[in-house]
Each structure stands twice: as C-alpha cells, then as structure tokens.
Amino acid sequence: MASSAVQPRGLKRTFITPEGVDLRLELGSAGSRAAAFIIDVLMIVAILVAATLALFYVARGTSTGGEQFIAIIWLIGAFVLRNAWFSLFEMGGRGATPGKRMLGLRVVARDGARLTGSAVIARNAMREIEVFLPVSFLADQSVEGLADTFLVVFALLWSGIFLFFPLFNRDHLRVGDLVAGTWVVQSEKSKLSADLVGTSYRARRTFPKAALELYGIYELQTLEDVLRKENPDAIVTVAAMIRAKAGLPDDGDDYGFLYDYYVALCAHLEANMMVGRRRESKFA
C-alpha cells in the first residue's frame, strides 16, 4: 500500500492529562511554522504600508500640530506592530497569530499549564535576535554601501544558526520556545468524518480466512485512508495488490471490492483484538 501518505510519526509527543489519558500531541512541522511566520510577516508589512499611506493621505491637509500627532501615531504603531503583533495574538484565547491559525497551529506551555504572558513575551522577544537583528543589520549596511562580504557572511551565519535551530533539536524548539518553555502544536478543528462501515452495510463478497490473515492494523488503517480519499489511481493499485496477494479473482469493481475487504478485515481484526490478539501490522 505504497500509494497513500503515511502519517509522520516523528512529531507525536506523549502528553498525559491529569485524567491520565495520553493526548499524543502533534508538534507543528518546521515547514508549516515557517509558512505561518511568513504569512504573519506579510500581514505586518501589508498593514504597515496601508497605514502609512492612509496617514500620509490624512496628513496632507493638516497643520504642523496635526502632522506631529500623525508622526507619533506612526512611530508607536510601527513599534507595536513589530514587537506586539505576535505576543498580543498569542496571549489571546486561541494562543495563535493569524498565520498560525491558518495553518492550524497553536502555542502551548510544554508542561501543560496555562500559557502565561511572560512566556509569550519571552518567546517573541527572542525573535529580535533570530530574525530582525540580522535583517535590519544587513539592511542598514547595504543602504550605506558598507555591506562587505565578511558582514554578509557573518549575518547569514548568525541568522542561519537561529533559523535552523528548530531542525537540530528533538522537539523542533525555536530559541524563543526554549527560553519560554513553550512549544507549537497542531490544533486543528476537524469534523467527524462519516462512518465508513455504517449500519446499512450489506456484504456482497465473502473472503476466505487466509485472505483476512494477510494484514494487520497498520495496513487496515492505510486502506481506510485510501477509501476515504477516493483517489481512483490508488484504489486500482491497492485493489490489484490485495487480489494478487490473496489470490482472488478480479470482478471489475475495485472500490466495492476494497470496501467489502475493509469491512471484513476490520471485523476480523477487531474480533481478534477483543480476545487479546492485537496485530499491529502484517509483520507482527
């Protein structure tokens, strides 16, 4: 069943609630976190540009006093956008900036306690040296025409260490996460998908016991993914593979075959599980 996507198992973390249940939190992947950050930065830049233009427009007709007032608003606004955008959103109920929310991420305390304001401030103030310092440093120097090779290399190296820091530790912690005691987890909202088997099921095929002994739970759940995604290519491939392996004839209805096989295999594995024979995969 090579065609379906295998869930990455490296991102699951044990997280026991006070009730003693392991929630198996899934950490945000480096890619989605980077994407979330880029979305946030683009939003900040867009707001800054729009606000600057709007303030310019307003400032055209006013007196010096008005201009001063607008300049103050701009300075404070830019400062708040740069330093408080991340913190204020993460302190809110969802624990996520708009970018993180779009990618289904949220910030939580590693110990499972509530996320305090100080932790949020710590993790975001650290961003100053991770991203803004090398960027503004380079920008300053290149404006003045002073950005020689050494400085560029140094700035790249510096930001490289911090940018790739999440890739070099087990829990994908950013420097800010490390200092603040937080981590970023997947927290998506999902609807309960339809019951695949259901009560109105009527089996049209039966399978010999030998055909049901071929696979374990892992293969069953991979088959579940194939059936839910309904990708025609995958269905054809998987059906052919199972038929070949079980030595069953091709009846031309791939989806129906897989569906019946899924139900039969599920019932078979479940019955075994109930008597203590849990079979994790075909190798077990």
Added chain:
Amino acid sequence: MNAPLALPSDVPRVNATRFRQAHEEDWEQLDRIVSRMEKRSIRSLSDEDLLALPSLYRTTLSSLSVARDTSLDRALITYLERLCTRAYFQIYGVKTPAWRQLTGFFAHGWPSAVRALWRETLFCVALTFGAALLAYFLIRSDPTWFYSIIPQGLAEGRDPTASAAALRATLYDKEQDWLGVFATFLFTHNSQIAIFAFALGFAFAVPTVLLILYNGLTLGAFFAVFAAKGLAPNVTGWLMIHGTTEIFAICISGAAGIRIGLAIAFPGRAPRMDSAVGAGRTAATAMAGAVIMLAVAGLLEGIGRQTITSDGLRMLIGSTVLVAWLSYFYALPLRRANGE
C-alpha cells in the same frame, strides 16, 4: 467470517459504528461548546453548557481511551484526539482575564521579577558607571579618545572642539517643534535596544555585557566633553531628569539578558532546560517593565526636559523619579500572587 450475510442489516458490523452511535451526540455537543469558547470566551457559555462541559470533557476523553483500545477506525481516533486536545487547552490552559493579568503584573509580577534580578542589575549599574568613569578619565587625559568612542553621527557637534557656549546651548535650547515626535522616537529606539539586550543574553550574556559597557562609555564620553568646559553640574541636570529612569531601565533589561545567559551557561542543580525556562520568564517580565520605564523616560526627556531648564529642578525630578522606582521595586511589600 464465513457467514456475514446471516447478520440482520441494522446490526453494526464493527465497534466503531456502535461506538459512534452511542456517543456521537456528546462529542458534537463538546465540539460546539469548545468552538464557542475559542471564538469568544467562557463567559459566552450558557449555564447549562458550563455545567455540562466537565462531564462532556471526561466522557470524550474516556471515549478516546476506549476507541484506541477497541476500534480500528483511524478517522474516529484522530477526530477524538483533536477534540480532546482542543478541550484540554480550553479547560486547563484557560487564560487569566486581561485586566487581571495587567493588575497582577503591576502589583507583584513586575516588582518581584526586578527584585529577583537584583544581583545582575547591580552588576549592570556598576558596569555602566565603571565604563563611564573609564571613558571620562581617558578623554580628560587625551580628548582624541572621544572620536574612537562616539560615532560621528551621534555627537551632533558635541565634541571636544565645541565651544562652551555651543555646548551650553544644546543643554538649554528648546526644540518646541516636533517635541512629542522626538520623545516618541526616543522611546521606540531605546525600547528596541532594551529588547535586544534581553534577547542577546541568550549568547551566554556576552553581547549584552558589551551593550551595557558601550552605553556606559558613551555616557562618560559626553560627560567628559561638557565637564572640560566647566559645565559638569549643568550636564548632570540635563542627564538626570530622564537618565535615572532610562539608565536604570537599560540596566534592568541588561540584567534580564544576563540572567538568561547565566541560566543556560550555569544551570546549577536544575536541568538546563528548566533553568532556562525559569530565567526566561522572569527576565521577560522584567524586560516588559523596562519598556514601560523607557516610555516614562521618553516623556521626561522629550517633554519634561524641554520645558524645565533649571538645573536644580531637573536634578530634583530625576532623583524623585529614581527614588520612586527604587521603592516600587525593592521596598514595596509584595503579597503572593494567586493568579500567575
């Protein structure tokens, strides 16, 4: 499995179906309540929902346990895992209301964080004044030192070649225009430096120490220029009105950075991670406070100093503000926090 056709059609074939039928309503109700809490707050829940929440949460959590052990429907398990995770963070990770966080910050969070950093703060203050003295004596003995300490742009003519009258004018001239803008600019600029001083502490505190050192050198260099023309008391007043607050704030944010660097370099008995987290949170609180102090300093510098030109009054204001900060941080009796 050879006789599946013998089953009547309405009997569920697998556990997942049975399980879904029995509990789906509970899960969906929990989903609805949690979604509402995420969108608005716990306040927006009706009394019934509020009462139902704990038991729905526990039901769903036990559904998850049971589903993992008895069901092979991965979509169901994933759904329950996600729902339980969202509910967990709404129930256990619940936010303290913003106003309570804010009062907590001023009543105990900020002063106790600053108090906890007293050693590092003392070190930064000593470093600032040590560096200032060093720069002062260097420049008094050989004024050319000034140019190696202060970049051209920062001096704005206030260098050893300036006349006493010109220097005096920089201390007392009013810049009525753009006064507020100037104050705001100073505030944002200094705050950015305070945040850097905090964040740079991560590199084992070395850059933070350098930053504080340089700050002290600048201070001493300017003082030496004015003192050479007999303007020492005047420049003291000019610096003190806002400087007591500003230098203190920079020292505190430097102390915050040093605390992080030390916690990572020398964690002591605690694991390095825990040590870093404890230091990081205390330091972040102190740094947020330093930004507030710098806003006060910006007001004093941009507005207070421009309107008050008497040296005595400038010094008086500067010392009063300093005493106020000191008593707030170190003398205020703190009651233990119950919230954070």
